[in-house]
Amino acid sequence: MVFGRRAQQALEMRRSGRSKAEVERATGSTIGAFDNSFDVNRGEIFVIIGLSGSGKSTILRAINGLNEPTEGNVFLDGDNISKMSAKELREVRRRKIGMVFQHFGLLPTRTVMDNVTFGLEVKGASSSERKKAGEEALELVGLQGQGKKMTSELSGGMQQRVGLARALATQQELLLMDEPFSALDPLIRRDMQNLFLKIQGEVQRTVVFVTHDLDEALMLGHRVAIMKDGEIVQLGTPEEILREPATDYVERFVEDVDYAKVRTAESVMVPVKEVAYLNEGPTVVLRRMRQLGQSHMFVVDDERRLHGLVEVEEVARLAERDERELRAAVDDGTPKIERSTYLREILPLFVEHDVPVAVCDETDRLEGVVVRGALIAGLTTTAEPNGEESVPFEDEGRHEGAVLRGSEAEQETDGRA
Ligand SMILES: Nc1ncnc2c1ncn2[C@@H]1O[C@H](COP(=O)(O)OP(=O)(O)OP(=O)(O)O)[C@@H](O)[C@H]1O
Numbered sequence: 001m002v003f004g005r006r007a008q009q010a011l012e013m014r015r016s017g018r019s020k021a022e023v024e025r026a027t028g029s030t031i032g033a034f035d036n037s038f039d040v041n042r043g044e045i046f047v048i049i050g051l052s053g054s055g056k057s058t059i060l061r062a063i064n065g066l067n068e069p070t071e072g073n074v075f076l077d078g079d080n081i082s083k084m085s086a087k088e089l090r091e092v093r094r095r096k097i098g099m100v101f102q103h104f105g106l107l108p109t110r111t112v113m114d115n116v117t118f119g120l121e122v123k124g125a126s127s128s129e130r131k132k133a134g135e136e137a138l139e140l141v142g143l144q145g146q147g148k149k150m151t152s153e154l155s156g157g158m159q160q161r162v163g164l165a166r167a168l169a170t171q172q173e174l175l176l177m178d179e180p181f182s183a184l185d186p187l188i189r190r191d192m193q194n195l196f197l198k199i200q201g202e203v204q205r206t207v208v209f210v211t212h213d214l215d216e217a218l219m220l221g222h223r224v225a226i227m228k229d230g231e232i233v234q235l236g237t238p239e240e241i242l243r244e245p246a247t248d249y250v251e252r253f254v255e256d257v258d259y260a261k262v263r264t265a266e267s268v269m270v271p272v273k274e275v276a277y278l279n280e281g282p283t284v285v286l287r288r289m290r291q292l293g294q295s296h297m298f299v300v301d302d303e304r305r306l307h308g309l310v311e312v313e314e315v316a317r318l319a320e321r322d323e324r325e326l327r328a329a330v331d332d333g334t335p336k337i338e339r340s341t342y343l344r345e346i347l348p349l350f351v352e353h354d355v356p357v358a359v360c361d362e363t364d365r366l367e368g369v370v371v372r373g374a375l376i377a378g379l380t381t382t383a384e385p386n387g388e389e390s391v392p393f394e395d396e397g398r399h400e401g402a403v404l405r406g407s408e409a410e411q412e413t414d415g416r417a
């Protein structure tokens with residue numbers, strides 16, 4: 001995509017090996033993007049990142065036909081966007097492509113609901129259809145019941161949610177997002193990123209997301225394309241980009257990335273081999289803890305739902321008093337996270353409670369554990385910590401690593417009361 005009158009000539013010069021700057025000087029044209037080729041998979045969040053002027057928006061606008069490429073094609077479901085008439089293009093945009101901008105472009109004189117359903121109105125949807133889709137979309141972004149407000153009455157973060165709701169309400173399956181969160185302050189921005197991921201988990205749109213923020217790119221993207229001077233210099237998963245930067249440029253670009261913001265619990269968690277069951281007695285559990293040399297043990301029910309953590313001395317006290325139930329020793333306030341929790345959110349948990357952190361699924365089933373050593377390893381190295389070797393600190397290894405070791409054999413049915 002070359003801007004300017006001598007576009008064709010500029011392309012040829014660039015192809016023959018002259019640099020972007022040279023070509024631009026010689027022709028007076030601007031090379032927006034050059035020689036880029038990639039596929040976006042259905043349901044994927046595809047992130048384009050690069051410095052200002054690197055060509056991100058140029059590519060995004062080519063995808064929905066706002067830019068007509070000087071050369072090359074854009075296909076959507078097999079249809080060539082770049083060859084469509086204006087009328088066909090409008091139709092495809094209306095049906096299939098939603099767009100969210102840095103400033104959402106809300107209409108200040110309309111209500112929240114009218115803004116959200118604006119796209120549907122243009123499409124000619126009936127008012128009951130609009131109301132239903134609008135309410136669903138507002139619910140998704142956490143603004144249920146706010147439809148009657150004027151958008152001008154909302155805070156920046158809330159307006160951004162309305163914009164997101166509008167893009168979701170239209171049901172277009174491809175969402176193009178051009179720096180949608182960059183105008184927000186960092187805290188609200190993080191909320192929006194999390195909200196966006198949560199919604200995306202539910203609606204599974206295909207998203208092309210432009211940003212100049214590396215942490216945001218690595219956090220949101222299934223794959224990330226890094227652009228420099230109009231060209232993609234690397235395209236890969238966040239993990240690949242961090243571990244194997246393709247060029248010196250990428251290496252410098254990712255140098256100061258904050259792992260705490262990028263890595264999730266999944267990358268540092270390990271399986272929990274030994275648990276106590278809620279219906280077991282203290283004496284049985286105490287015996288097992290002593291055999292395994294564990295100071296703590298997670299307590300689950302028959303469906304492996306987490307009820308909390310017991311500490312060996314508490315269990316011993318119950319056993320001494322001949323108590324039949326473990327329940328009184330169970331600390332149900334023990335920290336609990338999900339696979340997708342970021343390491344930066346886990347770190348404070350170790351400051352507050354010096355115990356292993358349980359990783360559970362959305363139904364509270366115990367899936368794994370994060371121990372302090374593995375967490376710290378995950379924060380400081382590019383290498384993925386794995387299994388027992390992930391506990392680099394001897395003293396902690398003995399204390400918390402013991403939670404993980406135990407016998408290799410699955411013993412979930414052993415020792416139940
Ligand atoms: N309509 C246009 N006419 C002329 N030049 C343009 C046009 N649009 C973009 N450019 C130029 O193309 C290059 C790439 O611009 P683009 O907007 O794609 O960058 P970007 O990566 O989105 O940057 P930013 O992060 O600042 O939004 C820039 O040099 C820009 O000046």
Ligand SMILES: [Mg+2]
Nearest residue numbers: 056057058178
């Ligand atoms: Mg841009």
